[in-house]
Amino acid sequence: MSAEKTADLRVNVAGLRMKNPVIAASGTFGFGREYAEYFDLSLLGGISVKGLTLEPRMGNRPPRIAETPAGVLNSVGLQNPGVHRFIEREIPFLRQYDVAVIANASGSTVADYEAIVEILSDADVDCIELNLSCPNVRQGGMTFGSSACGITEVVTAVRKKCRKPLMVKLTPNVTDITEIARASEAAGADSLSLINTVLGMAIDIETRRPVLGNTVGGLSGPAVKPIALRMVWQVARAVAIPVVGMGGISSGSDAVAFMLAGASAVMIGTAGFVDPMVWPRTIGEITEYLDKHGFSGAGKLTGALELW
């Protein structure tokens, strides 16, 4: 039987070259070690690692998770071992695999962002994803990421230090995400990723307390997918730089929808808690879709939405 020609899955997101468009989303995948026990990490296009800060952070008080209909609220609070330990211990581990490494970086001041980006620019990573959107830390970047002038200030400063493809991760907790997206692009972002979690809350009526130790947290999972899809579509039309879509993706059809809406690649996170094989399964399902519908490559999907 002659092998049918299958679609070319490779994508290039503003210099971030990946063998396929599926990336493990930051904060849901650690540094890959845990899921390496479930599948070969080399199957993935990329891994966006747990959000890094200059110094180690111990994170928020528990409980840090609340289940909600079709979703999850979390308030981890950027617990991480610090950028130096990441470079010493985690990059060598990740480099055993053929997968793009995306360093997700956070800070609480512009100087923090400049410093961590400078450090990561000398490290063996393929891209820096600037987290300007963590809802769980008082100064976890969302203060910058939720206004156009804040984002302009940080991205402009960081751009001067950054010698890697620079992806800016956007928060959905804003009035007009396209304004933030355009400000990021104008300040020098190479690409955008969206959405981070949607600020939410859960209350235990028996104890009359918030479920989360941090009172509020970020919502992710299928519940946010329509919001994420709408924002990806809006942003992709508003900017010329590539967009990486995420928010509730848990299958190939979800991923295809985000790409049709304008995403060049997708990130998957929360769905992995339910099904650790969601990442490789989604890659297979995207391939099936491309072949079935006669697309020669994954890149052809991007923005192929036909409007009414």
Place this chain on the structure above:
Amino acid sequence: MHLEQVAGMEWLSPDVIRMVLKSERLVSSAKPGQFLNVRCGDSYRAYLRRPISICDVNRESGTADIVFQVRGAGTELLAGVKPGEFVDVMGPLGNPFKPVQPGGSMVVVGGGIGSFPLLLLLRTMPEVRRKALLGFRSHEAVVLEEAFASNSERLEIATDDGSHGQAGFATNLLERCLEQEKPDCVYVCGPLPMMKAAVGICMHHDVAVQVSMEQRMGCGVGACLVCACKTRDGEGFAYTHVCREGPVFDGREIVFD
């Protein structure tokens, strides 16, 4: 992930059910203190898996039991699974209890639904002198009494209202026990205030103590960092994670707030 076939479902009390899984894989791999992260179906009402400790294994029948309290959407769905159907499980996950040496002695202290993982622990250490001290709310809540009795040299039960065994808490039983003898290790699983008290009693008597902690989990494998638990770190504390570094900890490492 593994699909395991359900061989039986049995209510042990009005809200506690045993699910028997036909699984040579679990029989040969499950260690006491470990848990399964169980998918409750494909409903968006219970999106996340539920971590449930392994209660028992039976080599003759090739089965492993999980026992859980029905107290929400997820466990309701799981309780509705019929024998012959399959459940999707991850695991065994987490670190098991550390055993005591053959010829030694141990005491397990269980509070309510926290008792369940202690049964497998007792069963796997037949060459150790074993005592079980269990606390329940009331007579109706007492489950697995025979199984604990047949896997220990002595079983004592306390109920909050005195309707079964002695009136009081499992920690009262522990206090009396440690005044008379000093086991090589005490193993505790139950509600947080009970574990805090039990660890305090063990430290007072200078007896080794291991605890199995519970916390709301996300991934169950150590990637998402939500199931944080305060542990001692120098003069201060750190957040470690119940699913990966636990659920079993040295009781003296835990910072009980």
